Amino acid sequence: MSKKLLLGIIVVLLVTNIASLLFWNQEEKVVISENENAEINSREPVASIAGEEISYQDWMEGLRTAHGEKRLKTMIDRKVVNHLAEEENIEIDEKIIERDIAFLYTMQGVMTEEESAVEEARWRDDIIYRYQLEELLTRDTSIPEEELQNYYNRYGDQYNFSSSVQLSHILVNNFETAEKIVAELEEGASFHLLAREYSLDEETKNNGGYMGSIYTSSQFLPNSYETIALEMEDHSYSEPFRAENGVAVIYLHKKLPSIEFTYEEIKPYMESELALQEIGQTLTADPLWEQVEVEWIYGE
Structure with a gap:
C-alpha cells in the first residue's frame, strides 16, 4: 500500500x-x-x-x-492488521472463534437477545483481530514439531470448551404455583421479578433466580435441569417440571455446546502462542506499522 x-x-x-x-x-x-x-x-x-x-x-x-x-x-492498528492479514491470506478458523465466544459468554451476566447479538459481533471482531495479530507477529518464528506435540499432549485439553448452560430458575412447592407463574410469564411478566416474588431458593431469588453459567458436567447442575434445558431454545422459559427440591420453571439464557480440537486443528494457534512467548513479544501492532508506512498526525 x-x-x-x-x-x-x-x-x-x-x-x-x-x-x-x-x-x-x-x-x-x-x-x-x-x-x-x-x-x-x-x-x-x-x-x-x-x-x-x-x-x-x-x-x-x-x-x-x-x-x-x-x-x-x-x-490504525486495526487497519494495519486487517491490511496485512488480507495480503497474506490469514483467516481464522470459525471453530476457534466460536470457542472464544463461548468462553466469553460464561463470564457474562444476563443479557437480552438483542444485547447478546451486539456483544457477540464485537467479540468476533476482537477475536479475529487478536489471532491475526498474533500470527503476523510470529510468522518468522517456528516451534519444533516435537515441542508442539509435547505441549499438546500436556495441555491440549485447555483449548477445548465443555458444554454449558446459562440459567435462571424459580423453585416453588407445587405445580399449582408453578403454573400460575407460567401464566404470568405468558402475559409478559418479568422472569426476574417473578423469581424475587415466588422462588424458594434463597441463594438466587434476590438476583432474579439467576444461577449463572454452569458446565453440564458440573455436580451443581441438577440432572432434571440439564434434561429440560437441552431441549429448550435460547431466551425461553420452560413448562413446570418436577425438580430435586420442588417444582421448577427455568429460563435458558444461553446454551453452549462442547467444542473440541484435534492436534492439527489447534496446532497453528498453539504455535503462534508459544512463538509469542519465545520471542518475548507483547501483543501489540506497533512492530507492523513500518510494513505499511503509517503516517499520522501524532508523529512518524
Missing part, C-alpha cells in the same frame, strides 16, 4: 471518528448517544459545579486531548 493511499485512509478515519467530537462542530443540537437518541445544545454548558460552568467546547477539547491519540492509534 502506498504512503499516499494509507495517509488518505488515516485522514478519513480522523475526520469521521474524531473531528465530529471537536469544538468546531457548529450544530447547536449534538447527539451524544445514538442508542438513546440523546441530544445536547453545544452552545450551552454541559455541567455546572457550584455555579462554575463547563462548556461543551472545553469538554470536547478534554476528550480530544485525553483520548484522541489513543483512539486513533487503535483504529
